[in-house]
Amino acid sequence: MNKILIGIIVLGSLAATSNQVLGSTGHSSGHNHNTTFNQTSLTIEFQKPLLIPPLLKGEVKDGVRNFDLNVTKGKWEFIDGKFTETYGYNGPILGPVLSLKKGEKTKVNIKNSLSEETTVHWHGGILSQDVDGVHNADIQPNTQKSVEFILNQPAATLWFHPHPMHKTASQVYKGLAGLIYLEDDISENLNIPKTYGVDDFPIVIQDKKLTVDGQLTYSTTHMEKIHGKSGGSLMINGIISPYIDILNGLTRLRVVNGSNATNYDIDLDGKEFYQIASDGGLLSSPISMKKLTLAPGERGEILIDSNELNNKSYLYINGKQALELRKNKKTGLTSIPKTLVEVPEITKNLNNLKTRTFSLKTTSKGNTINNTPYNMEKLNFEVQKGTQEIWEIKNGSKMMDMPHPFHVHGAQFRVIERNGKTPPLNEQGWKDTVNLNAGDSVKILITYTTDGITVYHCHILEHEEDRMMGQFQINK
Ligand code: C2O
Ligand code: CU
Numbered sequence: 001m002n003k004i005l006i007g008i009i010v011l012g013s014l015a016a017t018s019n020q021v022l023g024s025t026g027h028s029s030g031h032n033h034n035t036t037f038n039q040t041s042l043t044i045e046f047q048k049p050l051l052i053p054p055l056l057k058g059e060v061k062d063g064v065r066n067f068d069l070n071v072t073k074g075k076w077e078f079i080d081g082k083f084t085e086t087y088g089y090n091g092p093i094l095g096p097v098l099s100l101k102k103g104e105k106t107k108v109n110i111k112n113s114l115s116e117e118t119t120v121h122w123h124g125g126i127l128s129q130d131v132d133g134v135h136n137a138d139i140q141p142n143t144q145k146s147v148e149f150i151l152n153q154p155a156a157t158l159w160f161h162p163h164p165m166h167k168t169a170s171q172v173y174k175g176l177a178g179l180i181y182l183e184d185d186i187s188e189n190l191n192i193p194k195t196y197g198v199d200d201f202p203i204v205i206q207d208k209k210l211t212v213d214g215q216l217t218y219s220t221t222h223m224e225k226i227h228g229k230s231g232g233s234l235m236i237n238g239i240i241s242p243y244i245d246i247l248n249g250l251t252r253l254r255v256v257n258g259s260n261a262t263n264y265d266i267d268l269d270g271k272e273f274y275q276i277a278s279d280g281g282l283l284s285s286p287i288s289m290k291k292l293t294l295a296p297g298e299r300g301e302i303l304i305d306s307n308e309l310n311n312k313s314y315l316y317i318n319g320k321q322a323l324e325l326r327k328n329k330k331t332g333l334t335s336i337p338k339t340l341v342e343v344p345e346i347t348k349n350l351n352n353l354k355t356r357t358f359s360l361k362t363t364s365k366g367n368t369i370n371n372t373p374y375n376m377e378k379l380n381f382e383v384q385k386g387t388q389e390i391w392e393i394k395n396g397s398k399m400m401d402m403p404h405p406f407h408v409h410g411a412q413f414r415v416i417e418r419n420g421k422t423p424p425l426n427e428q429g430w431k432d433t434v435n436l437n438a439g440d441s442v443k444i445l446i447t448y449t450t451d452g453i454t455v456y457h458c459h460i461l462e463h464e465e466d467r468m469m470g471q472f473q474i475n476k
């Protein structure tokens with residue numbers, strides 16, 4: 001009799017708790033451990049604030065700005081009460097934002113606390129092979145490596161992620177990705193939002209498949225090798241359905257597509273916003289738009305005007321409410337500048353330049369560039385430092401309908417043509433990754449300013465692992 005009574009009381013209190021916690025999702029009872037909830041029924045939408053990673057300024061010693069990065073294992077609650085084993089830089093998930101200044105000497109001390117090797121690649125940085133984090137750059141478990149470089153390029157939102165052979169996809173998937181806010185005198189003097197975490201937010205979008213017990217086990221089926229690992233839970237900065245408080249006025253979102261393989265269409269439910277930067281820096285002027293598409297590896301900075309929004313509005317990703325924007329009372333910047341920076345015009349007679357062709361192909365056997373899988377021992381071509389070339393990239397995967405984001409290391413290029421036409425305004429600035437849908441053909445203008453061996457690859461990480469990559473040498 002007693003036992004039964006206790007049982008009823010316990011059940012009663014459980015039901016009450018789950019009512020409170022799960023609220024509108026409708027799971028008020030049936031809270032027992034044998035039930036397999038799908039992930040959405042366990043996630044209360046828009047109850048968690050967006051994770052704002054620490055902004056690190058480093059420590060200046062003898063004119064060098066020093067940072068410490070510890071590549072570490074951790075546990076992260078993507079789903080309440082379930083502790084997922086993850087990787088992160090200096091914490092369980094993602095990484096800090098490194099605040100860098102153009103032209104300044106930077107030193108990053110990287111410690112590998114994982115039980116496998118890793119590397120750190122500075123995606124979008126115009127850096128040569130010795131510091132790029134790709135070739136012979138493995139950092140063995142329990143070892144440390146310091147990398148020194150100078151970013152001499154316009155202010156931009158860059159990012160860093162692992163790049164070890166055959167482990168890039170799984171390590172990014174488990175959580176390794178951080179941002180670089182590279183500033184210069186121009187960006188610092190522009191009247192645009194730049195108060196970190198107040199009107200200037202890093203937004204890393206990813207999707208991951210969590211198992212029933214909340215784990216992230218990276219494996220790929222044959223289909224996932226061909227199409228990339230996509231789907232599952234959508235998250236921003238490692239949080240499923242977060243919210244942010246935004247000022248009255250302008251908010252700047254520095255959006256990074258940090259997914260392994262998914263393209264994201266980002267919108268405000270038909271409301272207008274402005275794109276102010278692409279991968280490699282600010283655009284010449286803000287571009288009014290209603291939808292921004294980012295492929296894996298690409299970045300786009302946008303300005304949102306709270307006057308366009310309700311008290312609660314949403315950033316939609318692929319048609320789904322993904323981030324709640326809550327207006328608060330404080331007022332920030334209100335006027336959108338007419339112009340931003342000077343992006344050099346492409347005036348040179350392009351007909352005199354050498355054109356190189358890259359043909360991207362998806363077959364049921366895999367993905368290739370110019371029908372050749374990447375071979376670490378082989379150079380695909382050589383070029384001369386200081387020269388310019390046109391690369392014509394074609395995605396001939398029409399049958400398989402597979403987009404491929406084409407990325408080049410050590411350079412920021414310009415898109416000069418998309419399918420025979422002038423590219424859209426938001427592709428007219430600096431780029432390091434360009435998306436090609438099936439059937440697309442894109443021409444880029446590239447200038448070789450670094451030296452050594454440089455790679456280019458598809459930024460669908462499963463494709464890159466599957467050797468949809470090539471390398472060339474820039475000779476001094
Ligand atoms: Cu974002 Cu080769 O990398
Ligand atoms: Cu890169």
Ligand code: CU
Nearest residue numbers: 404458460463
């Ligand atoms: Cu691809």
